[in-house]
Amino acid sequence: MKETLPDHMKFLRTYKEVKVGDRLPHVSATERTAGPSLPDCIQGHLLLIVVSVQCEICYDALRELYAFLDERPHANAVILLDGDEPAWETLSEQFAGRARVFQKSKEALLQELGTRGVPWGYGISGDGYVRVSLPCSRPEDFEQLTLVLE
Secondary structure (H helix, E strand, O other), X not given: OEOOOOHHHOOOOOEOOOOOOOEOOOOXXXXXXXXXXXXXXXXXXEEEEEEEOOOHHHHHHHHHHHHHHHHOOOOOEEEEEEOOHHHHHHHHHHOOOXXXXXXXXXXXXXXXXXXXXXXXXXXXXXXXXXXXXXXXXXXXXXXXXXXXXX
């Protein structure tokens, strides 16, 4: 999803950010060889959460997300984690039955979704369009993502 730049600016790397109203790009949910595409993860809706082990506020956001999903067992959530294998294993175990967790590097997140900051959340409707996109760390942020459930 790279934007095109005039020839004299090609040294600058900019990426198109996925925004409200855009269709979720057909990219893999993980950098592993076998994994679903992000659109394949949509089951009526998708709450897509992007976090990193390098981000201190992400740990608080994950606690809030856990509580949020505990109250909404019908929510279809996917967490994209910028982190190493042990972090992925731990998070996958902690969110088992609540959310699917996939490893994704910050470089891939930037190139494929244009996600420049974490924690970030996307609310994706059943037809694959982004309906909500915002920083997510507080309970009210996660509530806004549920607008796709209505």
